[in-house]
Amino acid sequence: MANIEAGGPPRLEARDVRFTVRGRHIVDGVSLSLGAGEVVTIEGASGSGKTTFLRILATQVEPDAGTILLDGTDARAITPSVFRTRVAYVLQESPMFDGTVADNVATGPRLRGKTMSAGAIAAALDRVGLAGLSGRIARELSGGERQRVALARALANEPDVLLLDEPTSALDPSSAQRVLAVVRALADSGLAVVLVTHVAEHALSLGGRHLVFEEGRIVGTADQRPETT
Amino acid sequence: MxxxxxxxxxxxxxxxxxxxxxxxxxxxxxxxxxxxxxxxxxxxxxxxxxxxxxxxxxxxERAWLVLTVLIAMLLVAALTSARRLEHGPGLRVLLPYALAAVGGGAAIALLPLFTLIVVPHPWFEARYLVPLSGMMMSSAMNVVAQVFERVFAMARSERAVIEQLLALGASSVQATQSHTRAAVRAALIPTINGLVTVGLVALPGMMTGQILSGTAPGQAVRYQVVIMYQLVAVAAVSGALATRFARRMLFTPREQLRRDPELR
Structure with a gap:
């Protein structure tokens, strides 16, 4: 599959990435390049390799072959923690950590020895539509709220790229729409986004570039939203 | 006597x-x-x-023979600590680390003991080396087994939390810290409890043995104090080494949490 260039230089790029488990090609030669503000949605059945590909983009899994580049630099030449603060990855049903919503949101900066001000935490929560929730116990929130806390937590690192694994899979339709609206707004603010889902309509509603995964390959692609500014 | x-x-x-x-x-x-x-x-x-x-x-009593016995004891202790792990890598991967953790913990206690506190003549006098080394190795063995079991079980049950922390920029140390700390603490607490209660309920086996065989109680007590202090160091060092080694087995050099099959 040929690279599809987006507007502007690629921030995150995968070149002919392959991942094999016991002779089975989970990811079979996938290339992708992603520019600032661009949304790429990846749709596929479970077992199609889409999550593994996302994990490779996030450097959580080392590919057997191929390269991941961030702003043109090979990911292997970048300190993992530095790469991961710039390329945020939110797991499917991302677990909440102990403590309050504010504790959760401030996790990334805290790991680097930085304290996030209450104002910054409030701003991050406001960005995902959860203003005023910072004092709540994170694990007691609803599924949709937790998903948005996970987004705010990832955004606290001020990443350039956001990788989302099935952010809407466990949510009711209205919560899912709210999460998708947040993702859309983040992309409009300049973040590059890759979103993996098995729900075609969620992928299509986001617009941007749409890829279909099957047996570890991109088998279909479409530009869904020419009106993206 | x-x-x-x-x-x-x-x-x-x-x-x-x-x-x-x-x-x-x-x-x-x-x-x-x-x-x-x-x-x-x-x-x-x-x-x-x-x-x-x-x-x-x-x-x-020959140096090589005594040393062979000590090495055999170490091997058995390491094998025992690396066996019957419900989760985690297979014996082949685990054994070298178990040897290093048990051996490291025991060595920390035994080298100062035999060079500074109880100095045998000749240095390989089996009457001292074998039983005292055995006590330290078996203590290290239990600590290492316990820490391995806890850390590998945690890596399985807390997989999503660990990966999300890594994704937020945590190092493998940061991503597992709360659990590895708990594992070492749990391994140390029985030894510390031993310090607090010793002599109040039961007299320790070695001290009892020495007294029965005619050693002056004052001397038996001194030996016992040394042993108890050593056991704390053994638990701390073996426990710390075991968590460090477990982490090395669990994560790639690029701070990626390995999948279960990759561990084996």
């Missing part, structure tokens, strides 16, 4: 204790009769064998 000898006929009387336990088992239908008999026979055979072996060892 005199003590009451236990003759073989008198030793046989001790079988009565096993019979009592068997009687209780039969009466309460515990179904432990055969286990008790097998256990009693094994204990007797193993201890008698080691008794003869010690007699042989003391009679042929």
């Amino acid at each position: 005199s003590y009451v000898e236990v003759s073989l006929p008198r030793l046989a009387i001790a079988l009565l204790f096993i019979a009592i336990a068997c009687g209780v088992s039969w009466r309460l239908r515990l179904g432990l009769g055969s286990a008790l008999v097998v256990g009693a026979i094994r204990a007797a055979v193993q201890l008698i064998a080691i008794g003869y072996f010690l007699v042989f060892l003391f009679a042929h």
Whole structure:
């Protein structure tokens, strides 16, 4: 599959990435390049390799072959923690950590020895539509709220790229729409986004570039939203 | 130095204790009769064998022979600590790390002991080296087994949390810190409890043995204090080494949490 260039230089790029488990090609030669503000949605059945590909983009899994580049630099030449603060990855049903919503949101900066001000935490929560929730116990929130806390937590690192694994899979339709609206707004603010889902309509509603995964390959692609500014 | 000898006929009387336990088992239908008999026979055979072996060892005290015995003990301790892990890597991966963790913990306690506190003459005098090393190795063995079990089980149950922390920029140390700390603490606490309660309830086995064989209680107590302090160092060092090694097995050099099959 040929690279599809987006507007502007690629921030995150995968070149002919392959991942094999016991002779089975989970990811079979996938290339992708992603520019600032661009949304790429990846749709596929479970077992199609889409999550593994996302994990490779996030450097959580080392590919057997191929390269991941961030702003043109090979990911292997970048300190993992530095790469991961710039390329945020939110797991499917991302677990909440102990403590309050504010504790959760401030996790990334805290790991680097930085304290996030209450104002910054409030701003991050406001960005995902959860203003005023910072004092709540994170694990007691609803599924949709937790998903948005996970987004705010990832955004606290001020990443350039956001990788989302099935952010809407466990949510009711209205919560899912709210999460998708947040993702859309983040992309409009300049973040590059890759979103993996098995729900075609969620992928299509986001617009941007749409890829279909099957047996570890991109088998279909479409530009869904020419009106993206 | 005199003590009451236990003759073989008198030793046989001790079988009565096993019979009592068997009687209780039969009466309460515990179904432990055969286990008790097998256990009693094994204990007797193993201890008698080691008794003869010690007699042989003391009679042929050579540096290489004593060192071989110590290495064999270390090997058995490491094997035991690396076996029967429900989660985590296979024995082949685990054994070298288990050897290093048990050996490291024991060495930290034993080298100062034999060079500064209880200095045997000659340096390989088996009467000191074998039992004291055995105590430290078996303590290290238990700590290492416990830490490995806890850390690998945690890596499985907390996989999503660890990966999300890594994704937020955590190092493998940061991503597992709360759990590895808990594992080392749990391994240390029984030893610390031992320090607090020793002498109040039971006298430690070694001290009891020394007193029975005629050592002045004052000296037996000093030995025991040294042993107890050593055990704390053994638990701390073995525990810390085991968590560090477990982390090395769990994560790639690029701070990626390995999948279960990759561990094996």
